Amino acid sequence: MRTTTNLVTELKTVRPRKAVLEMPEYHPPLAGRDALRLDFNENTFAPSPKVMERLRAVTGEELTKYPEREPVERIVAKHFGLQPEQVLLTNGVDEAIHLMCVTFLDADDEALISTPTFFMYDVNIKMMTPHLRKVQAGATLEFPFERFMAAITERTKLIIVASPNNPTGAVVKREHLLAIAAAAPHAVMMVDEAYYHFHGESTMKDFATAPNLIVARTFSKAYGLANLRVGMLAGNAELLKFVRKTGSPYNVNGVALACLPAAIADDEYIAWYTEQVRVGRERMMNGLRELGVPFFFSHANFVLMNIGPKHKALVETMHTRGVLLRDRSTDPGCDGFVRITIGLEEHVTRGLDALAASLQEIEWVPTV
Numbered sequence: 001m002r003t004t005t006n007l008v009t010e011l012k013t014v015r016p017r018k019a020v021l022e023m024p025e026y027h028p029p030l031a032g033r034d035a036l037r038l039d040f041n042e043n044t045f046a047p048s049p050k051v052m053e054r055l056r057a058v059t060g061e062e063l064t065k066y067p068e069r070e071p072v073e074r075i076v077a078k079h080f081g082l083q084p085e086q087v088l089l090t091n092g093v094d095e096a097i098h099l100m101c102v103t104f105l106d107a108d109d110e111a112l113i114s115t116p117t118f119f120m121y122d123v124n125i126k127m128m129t130p131h132l133r134k135v136q137a138g139a140t141l142e143f144p145f146e147r148f149m150a151a152i153t154e155r156t157k158l159i160i161v162a163s164p165n166n167p168t169g170a171v172v173k174r175e176h177l178l179a180i181a182a183a184a185p186h187a188v189m190m191v192d193e194a195y196y197h198f199h200g201e202s203t204m205k206d207f208a209t210a211p212n213l214i215v216a217r218t219f220s221k222a223y224g225l226a227n228l229r230v231g232m233l234a235g236n237a238e239l240l241k242f243v244r245k246t247g248s249p250y251n252v253n254g255v256a257l258a259c260l261p262a263a264i265a266d267d268e269y270i271a272w273y274t275e276q277v278r279v280g281r282e283r284m285m286n287g288l289r290e291l292g293v294p295f296f297f298s299h300a301n302f303v304l305m306n307i308g309p310k311h312k313a314l315v316e317t318m319h320t321r322g323v324l325l326r327d328r329s330t331d332p333g334c335d336g337f338v339r340i341t342i343g344l345e346e347h348v349t350r351g352l353d354a355l356a357a358s359l360q361e362i363e364w365v366p367t368v
């Protein structure tokens with residue numbers, strides 16, 4: 001007889017797709033983040049007060065409705081000087097990456113990334129194809145342009161490059177990005193500009209000359225909306241039409257859609273927050289020089305430090321002092337590296353003070 005018990009036993013034997021069994025998992029250390037959050041490259045403060053105002057005005061009726069993305073896509077497109085068909089709002093760049101992979105990658109296609117980089121590329125690509133080519137950066141962690149170009153093949157279908165990159169903070173020159181796109185006209189090239197505001201150079205003005213270029217932007221970082229989950233893909237309308245097919249029409253929730261126009265309209269807030277980060281980043285890098293901690297020059301809202309064998313002890317000690325850092329030592333080529341997020345001036349001060357005290361407490365000495 002088919003009882004509930006043996007039904008459960010039978011279900012245990014159900015296997016996912018082979019690709020899912022084999023793909024890596026991404027589990028960011030999310031538990032217990034009630035401290036100064038210098039671990040996830042979030043905005044360390046709050047979004048624009050105009051966003052908070054809109055949020056407070058959300059009505060019960062608004063919550064009962066399925067979200068309508070298109071009117072907000074029109075507003076966002078206008079803001080960025082694009083046509084509405086050139087913009088697709090997504091549930092964060094995380095979903096944008098997922099949709100790009102689902103839309104463009106067949107199982108025998110190749111995808112190309114450099115490492116170290118944002119791990120979600122790996123996860124989403126492997127979901128679709130085992131043919132992921134990774135080009136490892138050298139010791140400086142600068143983008144390995146020549147070797148990357150050489151890794152393009154006729155089977156390359158999707159190329160993803162983050163600029164500024166996470167966790168390195170390195171940027172890829174615009175000419176280099178365009179050269180990659182031009183060298184692979186048979187592939188889609190996604191430039192992940194999640195950290196755009198902290199650098200200022202974009203390939204969003206190059207869509208006319210690079211028809212295979214798609215740019216991803218997030219509202220999680222400078223705009224401070226990580227919890228609302230909203231990002232975007234911008235670029236060739238023909239390509240985005242395919243991506244639109246693979247996603248849900250309700251992928252971005254209505255609260256995020258209600259707040260987004262207020263967020264992008266407040267230029268003054270973005271200018272203020274990014275200036276805080278730019279100044280804070282200089283202070284952090286100078287502070288690290290004074291402490292003798294080697295680091296990688298950053299163009300983003302974080303700095304990657306080379307702590308060496310005591311990386312774990314540093315992260316733990318900082319935690320006891322109420323400051324969260326992100327251990328990146330398991331990233332390729334990052335053994336002993338720890339990342340610290342740059343936020344408001346006072347947060348940088350607290351971060352630096354806690355770093356100085358923690359390094360002393362763990363009796364850290366430079367290893368390089």
Ligand code: PMP
Binds near residue numbers: 093094217220231
């Ligand atoms: N791209 C990069 C390079 C990132 O570092 C992150 C967040 N850590 C994301 C995308 C994801 O952004 P979102 O919150 O929009 O999903």
